[in-house]
Amino acid sequence: MPSFLNIFLFFGLLASLVSAAPRAIQKRSFKVERVRNANFKGHDGPRELLKAYQKYRMDVPPALLDAINNKGKPDSTENVQTKASSQTGKAKGKGRKGGKGAGAAVGGNNGTTAAVGNSTAGVGLVTATPEAGDVEYLSPVEIGGQTLNLDFDSGSSDLWVFNSQLSAKATTGHTVYDPTKSTGFKMINGASFSISYGDGSGAAGNVGTDTVVIGGATVTQQAIELATAVSQSFVSDTANNGLLGLAFSKLNTVKPQQQKTFFDNVMPSLAEPVFTADLRKNAVGAYEFGRIDSAKFTGAMAWIPVNTTQGFWQFATAGFAVGNGTAQTATAAQAIADTGTTLILTSQEIADGYYGQVQGAVNDATVGGVTVPCDATLPDLILDVGGIYQARVKGEDINFAQVQGNTCFGGVQATTSDLQIWGDIFFKSQFVAFNGGNNTLGMAQHV
Numbered sequence: 001m002p003s004f005l006n007i008f009l010f011f012g013l014l015a016s017l018v019s020a021a022p023r024a025i026q027k028r029s030f031k032v033e034r035v036r037n038a039n040f041k042g043h044d045g046p047r048e049l050l051k052a053y054q055k056y057r058m059d060v061p062p063a064l065l066d067a068i069n070n071k072g073k074p075d076s077t078e079n080v081q082t083k084a085s086s087q088t089g090k091a092k093g094k095g096r097k098g099g100k101g102a103g104a105a106v107g108g109n110n111g112t113t114a115a116v117g118n119s120t121a122g123v124g125l126v127t128a129t130p131e132a133g134d135v136e137y138l139s140p141v142e143i144g145g146q147t148l149n150l151d152f153d154s155g156s157s158d159l160w161v162f163n164s165q166l167s168a169k170a171t172t173g174h175t176v177y178d179p180t181k182s183t184g185f186k187m188i189n190g191a192s193f194s195i196s197y198g199d200g201s202g203a204a205g206n207v208g209t210d211t212v213v214i215g216g217a218t219v220t221q222q223a224i225e226l227a228t229a230v231s232q233s234f235v236s237d238t239a240n241n242g243l244l245g246l247a248f249s250k251l252n253t254v255k256p257q258q259q260k261t262f263f264d265n266v267m268p269s270l271a272e273p274v275f276t277a278d279l280r281k282n283a284v285g286a287y288e289f290g291r292i293d294s295a296k297f298t299g300a301m302a303w304i305p306v307n308t309t310q311g312f313w314q315f316a317t318a319g320f321a322v323g324n325g326t327a328q329t330a331t332a333a334q335a336i337a338d339t340g341t342t343l344i345l346t347s348q349e350i351a352d353g354y355y356g357q358v359q360g361a362v363n364d365a366t367v368g369g370v371t372v373p374c375d376a377t378l379p380d381l382i383l384d385v386g387g388i389y390q391a392r393v394k395g396e397d398i399n400f401a402q403v404q405g406n407t408c409f410g411g412v413q414a415t416t417s418d419l420q421i422w423g424d425i426f427f428k429s430q431f432v433a434f435n436g437g438n439n440t441l442g443m444a445q446h447v
Contacts, residue, residue, distance in 0.1 A: 045409025064368030117265030124217025144182025153340030173238030273437030341423030
């Protein structure tokens with residue numbers, strides 16, 4: 001029998017979606033400027049850890065939930081789940097049934113088949129601008145001639161946006177896509193999407209197609225998922241106007257027919273079948289399609305085979321080292337390169353091995369994770385990638401966020417499954433190329 005708390009939290013999420021009920025499409029201004037998110041109040045380490053666990057349906061340690069609930073929920077309408085499924089690595093969106101999207105139909109009728117994207121241009125380059133505190137990286141994307149700042153996520157496969165079907169309450173402060181202002185938009189009749197990111201955030205709505213341009217790389221008839229309901233956490237993040245998924249298309253949540261990602265559609269027209277992530281600490285980086293810029297990394301790029309079974313950019317890992325110490329063998333595991341996650345989740349073995357070399361590191365049940373002294377000089381962490389490459393993660397990036405006083409939350413935490421998730425803390429030290437031609441990951445140290 002479900003607990004009273006579970007029922008309460010379920011209705012909390014439902015209320016957040018209802019509050020963003022769809023309305024008739026209206027025209028609006030589209031002057032677009034890149035702005036800081038005024039709602040960002042600083043990193044919350046335990047919340048970022050919860051998001052990482054639940055994004056991949058991992059078990060959530062009771063101590064972490066207790067720490068978050070004792071601190072107080074950051075938003076009363078956001079769903080903090082008390083139990084996560086043990087089905088590790090499932091496609092995001094599987095935990096919620098596909099919505100029927102109540103927004104008005106706009107444009108022509110494509111039926112219910114998959115959109116056939118046509119791509120042009122050989123390369124495309126856009127900036128990746130961090131939000132305050134590097135909470136996320138946003139890039140400009142042109143959809144039907146309208147520019148929105150989107151979060152590129154290599155751990156999901158949906159391209160969804162804030163749009164003019166949403167209520168004024170949901171879109172206040174956001175730049176929204178208006179299908180009526182595009183001559184190329186066509187609705188896909190009967191198509192809907194519903195994606196859940198596990199931490200209670202998500203979006204649902206209907207689907208159409210339009211021309212998408214990223215730094216010159218162009219796809220016509222790209223599937224665009226139009227949110228008619230979004231969770232409160234996305235509503236509050238006014239600098240972010242949607243997500244662009246860059247995992248494999250098998251994770252796409254559109255029903256009844258899955259749609260291809262922008263990368264899958266644009267790949268045939270690119271000079272090389274790759275996109276690269278160049279994410280920087282507190283500085284503007286870049287995403288580039290069709291080219292690998294050798295000026296952005298040192299040494300030779302190592303290429304690691306990707307396991308595509310679950311739809312992620314997934315690879316093997318089996319070792320680590322701390323600072324300049326001796327390399328240590330760890331139990332063989334699988335890891336995911338995910339630009340949509342902030343922290344690094346490693347095996348308990350690696351987390352213990354690393355923090356065992358940090359004086360003052362404590363697995364603090366009151367916080368729900370490992371903490372370190374804020375004034376500590378943390379050693380680098382070297383992670384094995386496929387037995388081919390040794391990735392050095394800077395210790396200064398592992399000192400993630402202040403909890404209180406001289407206590408800071410560690411940016412490396414233990415996973416609760418066999419799957420490891422390497423997020424933006426990893427990318428700050430590595431230049432990563434995603435090769436869709438032969439399903440490999442290229443890695444090299446940033447300059």
